Amino acid sequence: MYKIILADDERWVRIVLRKAVEQSQLPFNIMTECANGLEALDALQQLGADLIISDVKMPVMDGIALAEQMATMRASLILVSGYDDFQLAQKAIRFGVKDYLLKPVETEAMADCLWRWMRAQEAKKEASKVDLPEIGAAGLSTIEQVRQFIASNLSRDITLSDAASSVHLNPSYLSQLFKQQTGGKFVDYVIEMRMEEAKKLLLKTSLRVSEIAERLGYSDISYFSNTFKKLSGCSPLEYRKYEVRTVEKEKGHSTGLS
Known part of the structure; x- marks a missing residue:
């Protein structure tokens, strides 16, 4: 099971995201829910999740700042945005964010997004096996x-x-x-x-x-x-x-x- 953290300052949005993940019937387990990016970072360090699904606009620390903080971390980030802040979400590409979910998030869209993420992780694992003798298990110096x-x-x-x-x-x-x-x-x-x-x-x-x-x-x-x-x-x-x-x-x- 892959471990997920949800981050959104609105509780009802977190409920929608949780249901979409659960109804996707993919091997993902939601570890916790957070109200902003700072809480999500704390939870990530404590729980060691694989993926954070976060809204773009939040108080204290928004999704763009969260993406910047996670740029050197192992865990991945998927951003959730409305049509009005989609261009803002696209700026996070420079921090390694590769996928977005547009509101309102539907189960089919969530399942497709999570499936692509899983395929990417499997590809990374295969690549790391090839490189293991040369550069180490994490593929890093x-x-x-x-x-x-x-x-x-x-x-x-x-x-x-x-x-x-x-x-x-x-x-x-x-x-x-x-x-x-x-x-x-x-x-x-x-x-x-x-x-x-x-x-x-x-x-x-x-x-x-x-x-x-x-x-x-x-x-x-x-x-x-x-x-x-x-x-x-x-x-x-x-x-x-x-x-x-x-x-x-x-x-x-x-x-x-x-």
């Missing part, structure tokens, strides 16, 4: 696997030993390999990725700075803010205000407004 491990565990204390264990290497050897191939230290890379994630959450969600710090494994908000400022040149709040003003200004120019 060792360092790329480590990067994905880090990206999937930013909310917890990530140690070199944990990362080494995930790719079946000695920690000392991984440390040397990581520096050789990336030009930097493992611990510095983890901090940089956390700060990049913090930037995304500052811009794409309404979470408070303390909540973002907690999500990224920092119990001390002062330490988090100081680390952010050291790497970004400004505090988290200053970054959020400046970037939001910049985006709004760019939108104004694009629409001909002053």
